[in-house]
Amino acid sequence: MDRHRHDHDSSELSDIELRVRALESILVEKDYIDPAAVDALVETYETKVGPRNGAKVWTDPAYREWLLRDATAAIAALGFTGRQGEHMVAVENTPAEHNLVVCTLCSCYPWPVLGLPPVWYKSAPYRSRAVIDPRGVLAEFGVTLPTTARIRVWDSTAEVRYLVVPMRPAGTEGWSEEALAGLVTRDSMIGTGLALQPEAARA
Amino acid sequence: MNGAQDLGGMMGFGPVAIEADEPWFHAVWERRAFGITLAIGATGAWNLDMSRHARESMHPAAYLTSSYYEIWPKGVEKLVVQTGLVSEEELQVRHALTPPAPVRRVLTVDAVATALARGGPTERPAEQPARFAVGDRVVTRNMNPAGHTRLPRYARAKRGVIERVHGVFVFPDTNAHDWGESPQWLYTVRFSGPELWGAEADPTLVVSIDAWESYLEPDADASA
Numbered sequence: 254m255d256r257h258r259h260d261h262d263s264s265e266l267s268d269i270e271l272r273v274r275a276l277e278s279i280l281v282e283k284d285y286i287d288p289a290a291v292d293a294l295v296e297t298y299e300t301k302v303g304p305r306n307g308a309k310v311w312t313d314p315a316y317r318e319w320l321l322r323d324a325t326a327a328i329a330a331l332g333f334t335g336r337q338g339e340h341m342v343a344v345e346n347t348p349a350e351h352n353l354v355v356c357t358l359c360s361c362y363p364w365p366v367l368g369l370p371p372v373w374y375k376s377a378p379y380r381s382r383a384v385i386d387p388r389g390v391l392a393e394f395g396v397t398l399p400t401t402a403r404i405r406v407w408d409s410t411a412e413v414r415y416l417v418v419p420m421r422p423a424g425t426e427g428w429s430e431e432a433l434a435g436l437v438t439r440d441s442m443i444g445t446g447l448a449l450q451p452e453a454a455r456a
Numbered sequence: 457m458n459g460a461q462d463l464g465g466m467m468g469f470g471p472v473a474i475e476a477d478e479p480w481f482h483a484v485w486e487r488r489a490f491g492i493t494l495a496i497g498a499t500g501a502w503n504l505d506m507s508r509h510a511r512e513s514m515h516p517a518a519y520l521t522s523s524y525y526e527i528w529p530k531g532v533e534k535l536v537v538q539t540g541l542v543s544e545e546e547l548q549v550r551h552a553l554t555p556p557a558p559v560r561r562v563l564t565v566d567a568v569a570t571a572l573a574r575g576g577p578t579e580r581p582a583e584q585p586a587r588f589a590v591g592d593r594v595v596t597r598n599m600n601p602a603g604h605t606r607l608p609r610y611a612r613a614k615r616g617v618i619e620r621v622h623g624v625f626v627f628p629d630t631n632a633h634d635w636g637e638s639p640q641w642l643y644t645v646r647f648s649g650p651e652l653w654g655a656e657a658d659p660t661l662v663v664s665i666d667a668w669e670s671y672l673e674p675d676a677d678a679s680a
Contacts, residue, residue: 270485273529275550277492279542283556285499289565291491297572298490299480336575340622357464357608359508360524369480369490373472375524381466384610384663385653393472403660408464410606411642411666412578413622 303368304442305333308433310343311421321345324416328366338365338414345418346444350403353391353444354415355383363414367439374443384408394445417441419448457509457602458609460516465610465653486525493528498563498571501539504578505632509604510534578626580639587669588643592618593678596645596671604632607671611663614651615675619664620644627668641669 266274280286309331310317320327324341328334341363344352356362357380362370373379382390387404391397398404407415419441425433428451436453440446481487497507510531512519519527536542539557546553563571588594598613599605606628622642630638649661 269526269529270483271550272533273485273489273492275547276529276532276536277488278550279546279552280492280496280536282552283541285541285556285559285562286492286495287562287564290498290563290568291488291495293565293568294491294494294572295481295487297568299487334575335573336571339575339577340579342620357610358461358606359511371475371478372482372524373474376469376473377463377466377520378469378472380463381469382472384464385657387661388658390472394474400660403662404658405646406661406663407644408608408611408663408665410608411622411628411668412625413642413644413666 298364298369302364303333303366304439305331305366306434306437306439306442307331308421308430308437310418311433312430317345317418320418328416333365335365337361338363340413341366341416342413343416343418344405344407346420348399348402348420350405351398351444352405352407352415352417353383353387354407354409354417355380356409357381357384358408358410361409361412361414363416366416367442371439391445394440396445396447417444419446422448422450424451457513457604458600459512460514460519461508461512462609464608481525489525489529493532495563496532496536496541498561499541500560501541502535503631503634504576505604505626505628506634507531507535508628509632510538512604579622580624580626580637582624582641583639586621586641586643588618588621588641588672588674590618590621593675594618594643594645594672595675596667597673599671601629603629605629607667608665610652611645611647611665611667614647615678616645616647616651616664618643619646622666625668627670629668629670643667643669643672645672 281288310320320343324343328341346352360370360375362374379390384406387406409415419437422436436449438446438449441448511527514530533547537544541557594616596607596612596614620643624639625642627638627640630636644664645667646662646664649657649659652663
């Protein structure tokens with residue numbers, strides 16, 4: 254751990270900055286990586302990937318059925334495929350059951366649809382408590398569920414990536430798919446949030 | 457392995473730190489760490505399970521005090537040394553001292569989009585029928601391997617029910633050690649809150665894991 258701590262020329266930089274910089278220069282010097290490819294990888298996830306919110310599942314019963322039966326294909330049909338989304342499963346919230354997704358062992362997350370995970374998703378507080386105290390975790394996100402509702406936690410311990418389909422809020426009858434999509438937040442697709450209420454969308 | 461990565465059910469970490477309008481990266485070095493990890497991974501010198509094992513075999517104190525983008529390059533440092541791509545000495549002096557070792561491929565900028573779109577599917581053809589079906593009652597094994605496993609501690613020796621049968625997938629416990637993919641059937645197994653956490657647990661809680669077939673045994677005590 255201490256091997257990178259002494260660099261008097263770069264004393265402004267932290268240990269981890271120096272380590273990452275050193276690692277990159279060695280890998281580039283040895284032609285194992287192309288710095289332009291590193292740039293392209295970063296830019297892809299900063300500008301071209303997720304989070305994607307849609308509401309087709311609320312307006313198109315055939316699409317909803319397809320998404321719940323074969324999420325990988327149904328999501329690919331919208332153009333979202335690739336790394337960390339190779340095997341998708343969609344799970345639907347109902348008044349009786351609320352779904353919540355976690356990866357207790359690392360940071361598994363459906364990149365093509367939600368983008369890179371937020372820091373909290375990868376952090377010890379969320380990963381440790383989501384499986385034992387999900388109601389406590391949800392309260393920190395401002396979500397309180399009826400005590401009668403079942404909480405269904407999906408720990409993604411394999412390469413299957415889970416996506417929550419939130420409940421469509423009341424009072425949105427007749428809304429367009431595009432307007433409805435505005436109610437679907439990233440957190441509502443992880444299960445740490447609910448879809449926004451119509452008043453929030455108009456605000 | 458029973459490492460610091462296996463966090464389910466631990467206590468004492470405090471509340472979830474939620475950041476509004478969080479950026480994708482919080483510093484330039486995080487951007488580079490992310491990009492380097494993906495680019496060097498694309499050489500094929502190791503697989504996804506080997507990279508997970510490199511991260512989780514960090515000292516627990518170091519794992520728990522490192523942010524996720526710190527854990528990634530620290531894992532890469534171990535992997536490049538283990539696979540002979542870079543020496544310990546080179547990491548210490550921070551530049552290359554010896555000619556490069558051969559690698560299978562180098563990710564070029566024009567190949568990035570294709571590589572990301574292709575991803576790394578881990579489903580494999582089934583060579584034998586699944587042992588379990590949806591609704592079957594199972595018990596997870598009590599196992600504490602020194603190597604990699606994806607059976608979390610909180611879900612060992614617990615009674616559950618098969619909820620989904622996903623197909624046949626690469627087995628991380630062997631793949632992480634370069635012992636081969638040894639694909640196995642993969643299932644979603646659900647457990648009640650009280651089964652996992654005891655009588656005081658939230659009775660409305662149901663938790664599932666995705667479990668490979670060899671993690672599971674039929675529940676002999678289950679009434680038909």
